[in-house]
Amino acid sequence: xxxxxxxxQAEELHKSMxxxxxxxGFSDSAAALRREAHxxxxxxxxxxxxxETLLEKKWTSIVRLQKRIGDLEARNAALQADLDAxxxxxxxxxxxxxxxxxxxxxxxxxxxxxxxxxxVAFAPAAAYVHLAGLAGYKKAPTASxxxxxxxxxxxxxxxxxWDNRGTCHxxxxxxxxxxxxLLFHPAGRYLLSVSDDKTIRCWDLAQxxxxxxxxxxxxxxxxxSIRWAPDVHxxxxxxxxxxxxxxxxNGSEAAANPIQANGSAAHKKADLARIRCxxxxxxxxxxxxxxxx
Numbered sequence: 001x002x003x004x005x006x007x008x009q010a011e012e013l014h015k016s017m018x019x020x021x022x023x024x025g026f027s028d029s030a031a032a033l034r035r036e037a038h039x040x041x042x043x044x045x046x047x048x049x050x051x052e053t054l055l056e057k058k059w060t061s062i063v064r065l066q067k068r069i070g071d072l073e074a075r076n077a078a079l080q081a082d083l084d085a086x087x088x089x090x091x092x093x094x095x096x097x098x099x100x101x102x103x104x105x106x107x108x109x110x111x112x113x114x115x116x117x118x119x120v121a122f123a124p125a126a127a128y129v130h131l132a133g134l135a136g137y138k139k140a141p142t143a144s145x146x147x148x149x150x151x152x153x154x155x156x157x158x159x160x161x162w163d164n165r166g167t168c169h170x171x172x173x174x175x176x177x178x179x180x181x182l183l184f185h186p187a188g189r190y191l192l193s194v195s196d197d198k199t200i201r202c203w204d205l206a207q208x209x210x211x212x213x214x215x216x217x218x219x220x221x222x223x224x225s226i227r228w229a230p231d232v233h234x235x236x237x238x239x240x241x242x243x244x245x246x247x248x249x250n251g252s253e254a255a256a257n258p259i260q261a262n263g264s265a266a267h268k269k270a271d272l273a274r275i276r277c278x279x280x281x282x283x284x285x286x287x288x289x290x291x292x293x
Contacts, residue, residue: 012051015043016058019051079111096120096152098164108166115155119182119193123149123161126188130205131161135169151191153179159193161209172203174211181226183279194223194281200291215291219283229278 005013014037021030034043079095096117098108123131125143132140141148153159159172159179177196184191190212191203200223202213278292 117154196222
């Protein structure tokens with residue numbers, strides 16, 4: 001009797017072996033094993049049918065498990081190599097890192113990308129309320145805190161959203177080629193990305209990172225960078241939003257809360273910052289294009 005299997009497990013194995021031998025036509029071998037394993041008359045044809053494919057299923061399961069273990073070991077070795085060869089130029093590697101500017105030390109490593117990185121972006125405080133929901137937080141971080149969430153992307157064609165402790169909360173899939181640039185909307189709800197697939201994509205953080213807009217053929221070649229137009233500052237009081245010309249810009253605080261924007265509290269602000277819905281993208285074909293609206 002095997003020292004590794006319990007009597008019950010050994011009996012199950014013997015029944016599976018006998019059923020397999022019968023199924024493939026090895027009747028003499030099946031009869032010999034049935035006799036030597038003392039299975040007896042209780043192991044009839046009906047019982048044998050139940051065990052007929054069990055041995056094959058267990059074998060294929062072991063093969064799949066061995067392959068999975070091999071893949072995980074290879075990935076672990078690659079990640080360990082990245083950690084051992086860590087340098088300040090982490091944007092060209094697979095592992096984004098959060099650094100302490102005062103000491104020059106790496107504080108957090110963000111493990112998860114399968115290829116080299118091309119872009120990272122800190123989320124503005126306005127995005128915390130959306131990213132907190134995406135991350136499953138009960139309460140969003142305070143607006144006074146900095147660097148609570150980070151987005152990264154690269155040659156594995158995906159975008160990952162992390163908290164500042166190195167936990168990946170969301171992977172955004174949609175680009176067909178390297179992702180070259182990332183940009184958070186100043187009002188916090190959207191994340192924009194550009195890629196070698198020549199597209200600009202807009203991801204809605206309030207809808208679990210759903211891709212809500214794709215600008216196809218934004219350029220004739222790889223799109224390599226994206227920038228948001230600076231805010232417009234004015235010292236004059238904003239007029240009431242009564243028509244399209246004077247309506248609050250999409251994504252601004254005024255648009256999010258029009259009642260407050262038209263009330264006395266908004267009119268007390270001496271300096272009003274308005275977000276312009278204008279982005280500029282650069283391409284390896286040496287062209288810059290400006291998109292508005």
